[in-house]
Amino acid sequence: MIKKLTLIILLNFLLPFSVFAQDFDFNRAFSDYLYNFDLYRQAYQEYVSARDSFLQYKTLTSKTNAFQKTLKMAQARDETLRTYLIALKMKLRETLGVSSAEQNLFSLRLDNEANWYQAHKDELSSAGSLEDLVELAHKAEERYQQQTEILIYQTLHKILVSKENNLAEKINTQIAALKDKLKEIKEKGGDVSLPERWLLETEKRLNRFEEKVSDSFEKMGEMEKSIFLDKGQVYREAQLGLEEAHQYLKEANRYLKEIIREVKTEE
Amino acid sequence: MTDFNQNFENIPPTEEPSPRKRLILAKRKFLFLGLLFILVLGILVLLKLLFGFKKNVPSSPLPIASPTPTPTISEETIPQSFWATDSGILRIEEEVKNIERELDNTDIKEKSLMPPALDWKIKF
Numbered sequence: 311m312i313k314k315l316t317l318i319i320l321l322n323f324l325l326p327f328s329v330f331a332q333d334f335d336f337n338r339a340f341s342d343y344l345y346n347f348d349l350y351r352q353a354y355q356e357y358v359s360a361r362d363s364f365l366q367y368k369t370l371t372s373k374t375n376a377f378q379k380t381l382k383m384a385q386a387r388d389e390t391l392r393t394y395l396i397a398l399k400m401k402l403r404e405t406l407g408v409s410s411a412e413q414n415l416f417s418l419r420l421d422n423e424a425n426w427y428q429a430h431k432d433e434l435s436s437a438g439s440l441e442d443l444v445e446l447a448h449k450a451e452e453r454y455q456q457q458t459e460i461l462i463y464q465t466l467h468k469i470l471v472s473k474e475n476n477l478a479e480k481i482n483t484q485i486a487a488l489k490d491k492l493k494e495i496k497e498k499g500g501d502v503s504l505p506e507r508w509l510l511e512t513e514k515r516l517n518r519f520e521e522k523v524s525d526s527f528e529k530m531g532e533m534e535k536s537i538f539l540d541k542g543q544v545y546r547e548a549q550l551g552l553e554e555a556h557q558y559l560k561e562a563n564r565y566l567k568e569i570i571r572e573v574k575t576e577e
Numbered sequence: 578m579t580d581f582n583q584n585f586e587n588i589p590p591t592e593e594p595s596p597r598k599r600l601i602l603a604k605r606k607f608l609f610l611g612l613l614f615i616l617v618l619g620i621l622v623l624l625k626l627l628f629g630f631k632k633n634v635p636s637s638p639l640p641i642a643s644p645t646p647t648p649t650i651s652e653e654t655i656p657q658s659f660w661a662t663d664s665g666i667l668r669i670e671e672e673v674k675n676i677e678r679e680l681d682n683t684d685i686k687e688k689s690l691m692p693p694a695l696d697w698k699i700k701f
Binding site for chain 1 (some may be wrong): 612615655656657660661663666667668669670672673674676677679680683685686687689690691692693695697698699700701
């Protein structure tokens with residue numbers, strides 16, 4: 311009886327958490343992030359207004375107000391970044407083509423960053439003066455520039471590459487299936503010289519795709535070499551390489567369509 | 578010998594036509610012009626009948642551009658091979674079509690996921 315009661319009580323407590331875990335997906339995480347980003351923007355406007363007022367009047371009241379608004383803004387900034395990192399993690403989790411090892415590695419790094427911003431947000435509350443608060447807030451800037459920003463772009467790049475690799479894998483599967491079929495046709499006396507030549511062209515397109523993806527990775531590697539590089543610009547160049555790779559996949563798939571049409575047509 | 582000494586001063590006056598004769602002349606002239614006009618008109622009508630229908634005069638001043646029809650090859654017109662109904666080929670064809678749809682719908686930019694624009698500088 312006691313066991314049953316304990317089980318019911320435990321289920322009562324754990325069930326809502328498991329339901330929440332099931333419901334928490336990328337869309338939910340992304341909505342959380344957008345909501346927090348909106349709060350940050352409001353807090354930022356209030357901070358700007360309070361700062362201007364303090365710089366103009368230099369009164370104790372305006373300083374207290376500036377402290378409160380700065381704290382609110384800095385905490386909202388931390389929360390925005392924390393929820394954004396979680397949204398990225400959820401996006402990566404839902405992206406096809408990411409291996410479990412990569413999934414774990416990125417999740418760990420993103421969680422670590424999100425936890426840092428949570429801890430920093432709590433630490434901000436301990437600031438005793440406006441000067442202390444400003445100094446503490448600068449820690450977040452350093453962290454973002456040295457670690458978080460690179461991790462964000464690496465995760466975004468991983469999401470895009472995984473999507474592309476997943477599509478390339480599907481095309482490769484169809485190439486293999488088509489090769490088997492052409493072999494069968496050949497054994498039954500059919501002429502498959504033309505489709506075989508076209509299949510080679512298709513494979514060449516996939517090779518070009520892999521080269522482009524490799525170049526894109528190389529570009530991303532530059533990001534860690536220097537802290538003075540514009541990381542956003544490096545990412546944009548790497549992403550452009552992936553767009554070109556995507557075009558090669560499209561061409562490869564078009565060739566497959568032509569091969570099938572050729573096979574289906576009487577000689 | 579030809580006599581070159583003509584007396585120009587004494588040229589006999591020409592005979593004036595009578596009013597009746599003048600009326601007849603005017604009527605003839607009017608009839609001639611009328612016939613000429615009818616003849617020209619007749620020729621113009623004949624030319625219009627012969628060549629008028631060959632021209633395609635646009636009914637509106639701005640012609641509406643219609644799409645140029647592109648030749649489409651229907652499945653029925655192409656002679657199909659023995660492999661056209663093979664289940665393996667049809668499966669591959671279906672998969673390739675699915676991949677094509679995925680390729681067209683894949684967002685290779687993911688702009689909405691770009692990092693938020695945050696102001697890091699706090700200055701007093």
